Amino acid sequence: MAQTDVVRTAESTPAKGRTKGTVSRWSVLTMVIVIALVLPMLRSMSSYQYVLSVGTVVFMWISMTASWNILGGYTGYISLGHNVFFAAGGYVSGLLLLELGWSPFATAIVAGVFSLLMGGVAGLITYRTHGPSFIISTIALLLVATLLMDNWAFLGGSNGLSLPLPSLSPSWVKVPFYYAMFLAAAGAVYLGHRVQHSKFGMALRAIAQDEVKAEVAGIDTRRYKLMAFALSAFFPGVVGALWGYNIAYLRPIIFLQIAIAARMVLMAIVGGRGTVAGPVIGAILVVAFDETAVDLFGGSEINLVITGALLILMLQFFPGGIIGTLRDRNRLPAWLDWD
């Protein structure tokens, strides 16, 4: 513990608000990981399939939100079109499966790399825009993608493509998806942690605070912004590949709804933008909230209202999110401080 503290100081985490409590983050992290890994083995558990599917969904959102956070949190470039990469991943792996018979579990990485390259190209937007015009451009990007996908006959247009299911017995078929999503989530959170503690991450935070000053200080802002955009597109691609295979159906409206982008933003803001634990906490809470809301009210319209209202309330009262607000008030428990 003492040693990690020394390292943390040396890496100059923002010193605001030392953490409290005696439960270390390592014990909590280990516990969470062990529970997550063991869960699919408890096959006699009641509503096993439900738990498994919620777990898969939570991991998916953690992975996407943690990726979004690299661009929207650390760099301060808020993307409302990040599900373009989610869609790209789904279609890349889906096509490889349909045309060549390669399993998306293997090609998810290919899908990720494809998204990464796409993110590198889309990142050129950051050369010319920042703030509101960047956000507007990302919305336009999303709508251009929707228009293309809806009318691209080779990809099934708006009707989409059906994918074959993996050849496993129905009671086992969701288990590999669960573990694969877990890996994607762990990977994205680890990436976030690495970014936080690297020179790269410091440059990104400098850009978020004041891009002109960062530029003057000798930071190659263009290169860093492009890298941040590309990196933040990788895991959405991976997760898109897995999700498309999981639901066995690729359709533009499933991937490209703006509500999906809104979820990423909401989760990051609920948890805390620009923190490592934020996306995890945000994803878990928002999914839990959603499940309860669907249980109570049913219907997806109410979900939209809740998404919007939560976003407004967080911005009004806790713009730093749960982690950020607790840290500002010096009340962040040590086990929640993963930075």
Place this chain on the structure above:
Amino acid sequence: MAEIQVLILGLLLGGVYALMASGLTLLFGVMRVVNLAHAAFIVLAAFCSFYLWEFAGIDPLISIVLIMPSFFVLGMVLYRVLFPRIEGTPRFTEMTVLMTFGLAFVAEGLMARFFGGIFRSASPPYARDAIILGDYYVPTGQLLASTASLVLLLGLWAFLKFTRTGYGVRATMQNRDAAQIVGVDVRRVSTISFGIGMAMAGAAGALVSFLFPFFPARHWQWIAILLSLIVLGGMGSLKGAVVGALLLAVVSSFVSHTLGPVWAPITFFGALFLILLVRPQGLFGKKARV
């Protein structure tokens, strides 16, 4: 001469787009607020107008008189509820984008819940009529809507140009701090501007109710189009919004004529990316103060 026909239709469409965009650009100009919920409120107004027509027989053009004042009040209330807490935060504009993003979802969800998710369209008698002029035709509904837009935009211009409050609004647009120093009540000006922006959205919605079929989720397409054209014109510039609207509506009419209506929206996004590449501040925009 199909081209002249396309041009006529494009200009008529542009008139309505200009009205739809005017509130959006006004809010940005005065308060640096990007209102992503603007089109959602246009759809809300369209629903109001639709129901007034269906159940009370009130003509959508007449319903403007009812909708504008109610939306004016709604706008002022929303402004006072949502914005004071985040005023003065760093990156205020981005905060407003996120905030109104949430507001758009709330509005969309509530509309879907109470009005249903199906296509609606009011059908006053003139909506399907056309005036024949030699070889060309002018749809009566479009003509009336564009005329109404023109009247409202002229009214807005006259208000900004000749009234005392209008002076205050323009002063705030030019320089918020300086306006405050010379005695403009910026908070009051902002509240009124938000009301006006919302009233313009309300009027636009009443016109939309009989021009285009609409449903709650339709507003995302519209807001993207409207944002593209105000970026083209220069964010915050009323003149820019009008020019951008006319220009892009005409171009998109030609795109729609040659490639098919599905591709018309590409015009707006293409123009957005092009203008960001060539002149990020837009046609009539001033270089942003960082």
